[in-house]
Amino acid sequence: MKLEPVNNVGELREQIWSNLVRENAAAFPIPPHGHNPNFKGARAAAKNLMLHPTLITSSVVLVGMEAALLPLREMILEAKKTLIVPHRTLKNAFWKLENLPKKAAKIGNFHLLGSGCDLTDVQCAIIASVAIDAGGSRLSKGFGFAAHGAPVSVPTFSIAHEVMLLEKLEFSADSQLQAFATPERLIVCSS
Secondary structure (H helix, E strand, C coil): CCCCCCCCHHHHHHHHHHHHHHCCCECCCCCCCCCCCCECCHHHHHHHHCCCHHHHHCCEEEECCCHHHHHHHHHHHHCCCEEEEECCCCCCCEEEECCCCHHHHCHHHHHHHCEEECCCCCCEEECCCCEEECCCEEECCCCCCCECECCCCCCEEEECCHHHEECCCCCCCCEECCEEECCCCEEECCC
16 A cells, blocks of 8 residues: 655554554554554464464464464464563563463463463464564554564564565564564564
């Protein structure tokens, strides 16, 4: 989607969020403004991302708590992988979910079914985004978990709606992705 010229990263985020609404691509919570947004087709994007070789072979995966990432959390549990998720309110605190049904992937179940852990065994991370360019430069909502990338140095991935994609991010990226997926395709950014 063609974007209007912007003067700063805040204006870019606002334009992406507004375009999601205009294109009827946003999903709960609505409006998407102020969030790493959920979008229609997130489950299809998650299926595409799960085809990446790193996600196929990783047994311990860190995934953010955003609504768009719920299908990924469910798929990771269904694949009998260990899911690590951030604590909802405590910084640098994490829950480990393993050998659990996919209902454990919902935020309200983290503290009921998970156990506290660190990030020692994490092999890759999946974080939410506001915008991603063709080279994997990622822009987040600007605050909160993974605002500046995954909190551990591992291959990092995301999902996005086509409306959230840019040819080139003209501002400093919050982080760099190895690959990302849309409902239509998997895009590998680097090896």
